[in-house]
Amino acid sequence: MENKKELRTWLNKMELDHPLVIAGPCSAETEDQLLNIAHQLKDSDATVLRAGIWKPRTRPGNFEGVGALGLKWLQRAKEETGMKTTTEVANANHVDLAMEHDVDILWIGARTTVSPFIVQEIAEALRGTDKPVLIKNPVNPDLSLWLGAVERMYKADIPNLGVIHRGFSTYEKTRYRNNPEWQIPIDLQNRFPDLPLILDPSHIAGKRDIIFDLCQTALDLNFDGLMVETHHDPENAWSDAAQQITPDSLKQMTIDLRIRKQEGDEVEFRNRLSTQRTQIDVLDHKLIELLGKRMKISDEIGRLKRENNVAILQSRRWNEILGKMILEGEDHNLSEEFVLRIYKAIHQESINHQKKVVNEV
Numbered sequence: 500m501e502n503k504k505e506l507r508t509w510l511n512k513m514e515l516d517h518p519l520v521i522a523g524p525c526s527a528e529t530e531d532q533l534l535n536i537a538h539q540l541k542d543s544d545a546t547v548l549r550a551g552i553w554k555p556r557t558r559p560g561n562f563e564g565v566g567a568l569g570l571k572w573l574q575r576a577k578e579e580t581g582m583k584t585t586t587e588v589a590n591a592n593h594v595d596l597a598m599e600h601d602v603d604i605l606w607i608g609a610r611t612t613v614s615p616f617i618v619q620e621i622a623e624a625l626r627g628t629d630k631p632v633l634i635k636n637p638v639n640p641d642l643s644l645w646l647g648a649v650e651r652m653y654k655a656d657i658p659n660l661g662v663i664h665r666g667f668s669t670y671e672k673t674r675y676r677n678n679p680e681w682q683i684p685i686d687l688q689n690r691f692p693d694l695p696l697i698l699d700p701s702h703i704a705g706k707r708d709i710i711f712d713l714c715q716t717a718l719d720l721n722f723d724g725l726m727v728e729t730h731h732d733p734e735n736a737w738s739d740a741a742q743q744i745t746p747d748s749l750k751q752m753t754i755d756l757r758i759r760k761q762e763g764d765e766v767e768f769r770n771r772l773s774t775q776r777t778q779i780d781v782l783d784h785k786l787i788e789l790l791g792k793r794m795k796i797s798d799e800i801g802r803l804k805r806e807n808n809v810a811i812l813q814s815r816r817w818n819e820i821l822g823k824m825i826l827e828g829e830d831h832n833l834s835e836e837f838v839l840r841i842y843k844a845i846h847q848e849s850i851n852h853q854k855k856v857v858n859e860v
């Protein structure tokens with residue numbers, strides 16, 4: 500599959516003067532709940548109403564969705580508000596039911612994207628549809644698996660595609676429910692600049708207070724849209740209560756978010772940007788040169804270790820370096836997380852160099 504302009508035709512056809520906003524509850528709970536939320540969203544920037552009908556839960560025993568009944572409520576919400584509708588489909592039966600009830604856009608969830616078998620089953624059930632299909636990233640940070648799911652849809656003659664970034668599971672506890680790992684959607688965007696890219700801040704955040712910041716970051720990275728879980732009474736939502744926001748908060752958020760142009764046009768702006776980019780090029784060049792020099796020294800240490808039969812990994816020395824660099828990083832306004840990541844990568848490369856040297860025959 501190659502990038503091509505037509506990938507974004509379905510989005511262009513909506514003729515929006517702002518990023519696409521998909522909003523609505525995590526789960527459809529009752530007809531009243533869904534209609535209430537839909538009516539509150541009707542006069543907002545939200546073009547598409549979302550609602551989970553079948554909810555894949557991590558552990559059994561939690562609310563698992565109202566099932567096909569909810570599709571009738573979605574249909575009614577569409578008739579009453581004129582909003583488009585979207586829901587998650589996780590198997591061929593869901594696809595058939597969603598099609599019967601004329602859901603406008605379908606999305607594939609993160610737990611489905613990890614399984615090529617089930618993705619293929621859904622692609623076959625959807626074969627040839629012109630409805631847009633949005634594919635959430637797999638729960639694990641694997642760009643190939645994500646793109647693989649997109650390609651399976653594309654090969655099933657589904658031309659209107661998009662991707663949703665909902666963050667990645669980690670064992671380590673972080674401030675996020677799912678780590679954003681921004682580099683992955685950035686890499687995806689570099690390979691497929693015309694594949695509409697939508698942020699799901701709700702599942703990355705896990706709590707409402709950081710949703711705005713995540714949306715702003717996404718817009719600064721040229722994302723095409725936002726899918727935000729929105730509930731009239733978030734505290735009492737039947738699923739994901741901590742991460743939903745009210746329709747009013749959503750409206751305020753779309754006013755407060757800064758939408759930046761991808762390119763500036765004023766001469767002054769372009770001159771200054773060009774100077775600053777040159778400065779960055781010079782520094783990047785130096786960074787690579789310095790890293791190359793550091794690895795040469797690491798090679799020499801490798802030879803010394805080989806002659807003296809000493810192990811490559813030296814944990815005490817490595818921990819000293821890490822501690823020192825984190826402190827130095829603070830003096831230069833670099834976060835601990837960033838310094839850690841960089842140094843872990845440098846250390847790994849250094850070990851790889853030494854492994855080669857030590858095992859040379």
Ligand SMILES: O=C(O)C(=O)C[C@]1(C(=O)O)C=C[C@@H](O)C=C1
Binds near residue numbers: 800812846849850853
């Ligand atoms: O100091 C050493 O022994 C090295 O081999 C260098 C180095 C590094 O790259 O800084 C590499 C591997 C060790 O685990 C510790 C540090």
